[in-house]
Amino acid sequence: MRAIEVESLEKSYGSLKAVGGISFSVDEGEVFSLLGPNGAGKTTTIEILEGLRDADSGKRRVLGFDPWKQGYELHRKIGVIPQGFKFFLYPTPREAVRYYSALFGVKADVDKLLQRVLLTESADTYFLKLSGGQKQKLGMALSLVNDPELVFLDEPTTGLDPAARRAVWEVIRGLRKEGRTVLLTTHYLQEAEELADRVAIMDHGKIITSGTPGEIIARHGSGDRLTIRADEKLGAYLREKAGLAAEFDGHGRVSVRLKTKNDALSALKAIEESGLDWSDLSTRRDSLEDIFIRMVGENPDDQGNGRHPPG
Amino acid sequence: MRTLTIRETGATPRVRAMVSTKRLLADLSVFGKGYLRSRVGVFFALIFPVILILLFGAIFSGGGSSPISVYYQNLDSGQVGARFVSAMNDTGAVVMVQVPDSQNFSQYLLSQSASQGIVVPASFSQSFLTGGNANVTVYQNPSSTTSQIVLGITQGVVDRFNLYHANANATDVFGVQTVTVASGSYKYVDFLVPGLVGFSILTSPMFALVNISSEYKRDKIFKQLSLTPLTKAEWLLSKIIWYVLLTGVSFLMMSAAGIFLFGAHIGFSLGILPFLVLGPFMFVSLGMLIGTISNSPESAAVVGNLITFPMMFLSGTFFPVASMPAYLQGIAHLLPLFYVIDGLNNVMIYGNYSPALFDLSVMVVVGVAIFALAVRFFKWRED
Numbered sequence: 001m002r003a004i005e006v007e008s009l010e011k012s013y014g015s016l017k018a019v020g021g022i023s024f025s026v027d028e029g030e031v032f033s034l035l036g037p038n039g040a041g042k043t044t045t046i047e048i049l050e051g052l053r054d055a056d057s058g059k060r061r062v063l064g065f066d067p068w069k070q071g072y073e074l075h076r077k078i079g080v081i082p083q084g085f086k087f088f089l090y091p092t093p094r095e096a097v098r099y100y101s102a103l104f105g106v107k108a109d110v111d112k113l114l115q116r117v118l119l120t121e122s123a124d125t126y127f128l129k130l131s132g133g134q135k136q137k138l139g140m141a142l143s144l145v146n147d148p149e150l151v152f153l154d155e156p157t158t159g160l161d162p163a164a165r166r167a168v169w170e171v172i173r174g175l176r177k178e179g180r181t182v183l184l185t186t187h188y189l190q191e192a193e194e195l196a197d198r199v200a201i202m203d204h205g206k207i208i209t210s211g212t213p214g215e216i217i218a219r220h221g222s223g224d225r226l227t228i229r230a231d232e233k234l235g236a237y238l239r240e241k242a243g244l245a246a247e248f249d250g251h252g253r254v255s256v257r258l259k260t261k262n263d264a265l266s267a268l269k270a271i272e273e274s275g276l277d278w279s280d281l282s283t284r285r286d287s288l289e290d291i292f293i294r295m296v297g298e299n300p301d302d303q304g305n306g307r308h309p310p311g
Numbered sequence: 312m313r314t315l316t317i318r319e320t321g322a323t324p325r326v327r328a329m330v331s332t333k334r335l336l337a338d339l340s341v342f343g344k345g346y347l348r349s350r351v352g353v354f355f356a357l358i359f360p361v362i363l364i365l366l367f368g369a370i371f372s373g374g375g376s377s378p379i380s381v382y383y384q385n386l387d388s389g390q391v392g393a394r395f396v397s398a399m400n401d402t403g404a405v406v407m408v409q410v411p412d413s414q415n416f417s418q419y420l421l422s423q424s425a426s427q428g429i430v431v432p433a434s435f436s437q438s439f440l441t442g443g444n445a446n447v448t449v450y451q452n453p454s455s456t457t458s459q460i461v462l463g464i465t466q467g468v469v470d471r472f473n474l475y476h477a478n479a480n481a482t483d484v485f486g487v488q489t490v491t492v493a494s495g496s497y498k499y500v501d502f503l504v505p506g507l508v509g510f511s512i513l514t515s516p517m518f519a520l521v522n523i524s525s526e527y528k529r530d531k532i533f534k535q536l537s538l539t540p541l542t543k544a545e546w547l548l549s550k551i552i553w554y555v556l557l558t559g560v561s562f563l564m565m566s567a568a569g570i571f572l573f574g575a576h577i578g579f580s581l582g583i584l585p586f587l588v589l590g591p592f593m594f595v596s597l598g599m600l601i602g603t604i605s606n607s608p609e610s611a612a613v614v615g616n617l618i619t620f621p622m623m624f625l626s627g628t629f630f631p632v633a634s635m636p637a638y639l640q641g642i643a644h645l646l647p648l649f650y651v652i653d654g655l656n657n658v659m660i661y662g663n664y665s666p667a668l669f670d671l672s673v674m675v676v677v678g679v680a681i682f683a684l685a686v687r688f689f690k691w692r693e694d
Contacts, residue, residue, distance in 0.1 A: 082534060085535075086532060090349060099337050103334050
């Protein structure tokens with residue numbers, strides 16, 4: 001069974017179309033990541049699937065439920081960390097987990113849960129005294145109190161320092177190992193590449209591409225590139241004399257798209273023949289980030305990060 | 312336990328949420344602990360009202376205990392006017408001094424530098440027996456605290472006469488009444504305790520709920536809670552229960568301060584309880600309503616203050632409403648807090664249950680209406 005099924009989902013706020021008819025599905029036990037810049041419609045999509053917002057139209061089933069109409073049943077089976085998780089100021093993580101256990105009517109092992117999200121040391125610190133990373137970890141602990149089949153994580157690491165980010169990643173890997181389904185939205189391409197089985201890139205309310213990171217790179221990437229530190233003259237030489245797809249980036253770097261294996265050899269030969277200055281020769285392949293920037297037209301890490309610190 | 316059902320707005324027409332005692336208590340415990348841990352809340356809810364009692368009690372404690380001389384003219388030829396004068400004397404708080412009918416009353420008060428006087432109208436007995444309208448006129452100097460006390464006492468005695476009139480056989484009940492009237496003298500602090508209990512019933516839930524309901528909305532904490540089985544009704548009820556408990560403690564502390572430090576006379580009876588429950592119910596709901604319909608915590612605070620502050624000063628908190636100009640009294644009667652304080656005065660000072668019952672009915676109607684609006688507009692989630 002599919003954990004999440006979405007077909008032609010639409011949602012507008014007044015004249016603004018936040019989600020413009022997207023379709024995707026998430027298999028059970030899969031980590032699925034929605035990538036996109038701010039305002040792409042990720043949070044609206046995830047909130048519709050959590051049952052926090054109604055959609056204008058389109059089919060959506062989450063664990064077999066209609067999330068808006070059957071939210072009460074659905075919420076017992078899912079865990080959610082909203083973007084920039086905040087909570088009451090004064091409970092300690094221990095009390096907060098007990099509170100959630102009482103609300104869900106389950107007997108949660110408080111110590112185990114806190115240990116799992118690496119929060120044991122701050123178990124008795126008031127929420128308002130926790131650091132941003134610790135608050136986020138409490139959010140994770142609370143989302144797991146009801147032993148959910150499906151976990152929604154809306155930008156769980158935005159604004160966290162690298163160590164806290166990696167700690168959150170470990171928890172997400174743990175969820176996958178236990179066979180839980182995870183829907184993750186993120187700004188961070190590296191995060192999606194590290195954690196997600198499949199990725200969908202969203203922009204302006206549409207999914208512009210989806211698949212495994214490898215599939216996306218194969219589909220939209222430009223293959224291997226040779227880059228050389230050199231000036232425009234070398235670029236021109238390679239284009240004109242060797243017939244290669246060479247571009248000068250304007251910052252002292254020439255890059256050559258290698259369509260075939262032979263291109264690499266002829267490029268090296270032509271560089272030698274040109275007699276021009278060059279250094280730092282290397283080859284690289286497009287990353288998800290290169291493709292993202294090309295398709296969406298901006299660097300996702302430049303936005304939201306730091307400007308809207310959670311906590 | 313099935314006591315209340317609330318429909319999720321925008322969801323299926325199915326009525327779902329019931330109140331679970333377990334969840335209610337879990338929420339109450341987290342909220343209560345948080346409240347006690349943030350010292351600010353405790354200060355304003357419990358300590359501050361007591362400080363106000365000490366302050367105002369000290370300012371007005373001089374001269375309150377000896378009876379106040381009140382000049383009067385009794386224009387009534389019947390018996391009821393005379394009974395009224397003796398009922399006033401029987402309160403022990405005033406000594407009635409007669410002014411001959413031939414004198415111009417206001418000129419006379421001026422010549423004696425008196426701050427207050429009472430005129431019993433010629434139609435008093437007639438009106439009392441036939442149910443017509445007659446007004447006892449109280450001359451007063453609004454800046455004088457003794458005037459306010461006299462006004463309060465006169466109001467109390469008039470209320471009692473009206474009460475007996477309502478019981479049909481006026482003369483019969485009247486006899487019983489004179490016995491119960493003289494139970495002590497009224498001092499400023501006697502009015503101050505119910506007034507400040509009302510103050511605390513208004514301010515602590517209002518300020519807190521306006522704030523938390525708008526902040527929880529901004530911080531998406533309501534959304535977070537909506538993903539648990541906790542219902543809106545449970546959340547609201549737990550806040551109401553908390554503020555009822557807090558009001559109970561605050562009431563005991565203020566009464567103790569009034570009684571032991573200033574010798575306030577407070578009639579303790581079960582009749583006080585409904586006010587201590589319905590008052591917080593009304594203002595938790597109102598605070599919730601304001602916070603929930605505002606766009607931001609900042610605008611919520613502005614609206615909250617615009618409603619709270621005038622209500623705080625015009626409802627008889629620090630000064631009896633009867634001492635205010637007529638147009639302000641008219642406004643006071645539109646304020647929900649007026650009925651809380653008027654009711655507490657009736658129960659705690661005058662032992663007048665019939666008008667208190669009226670105050671209580673107003674509170675029930677207004678409280679239920681505000682609660683219904685708050686639940687209607689309070690959204691866990693958005694559509």
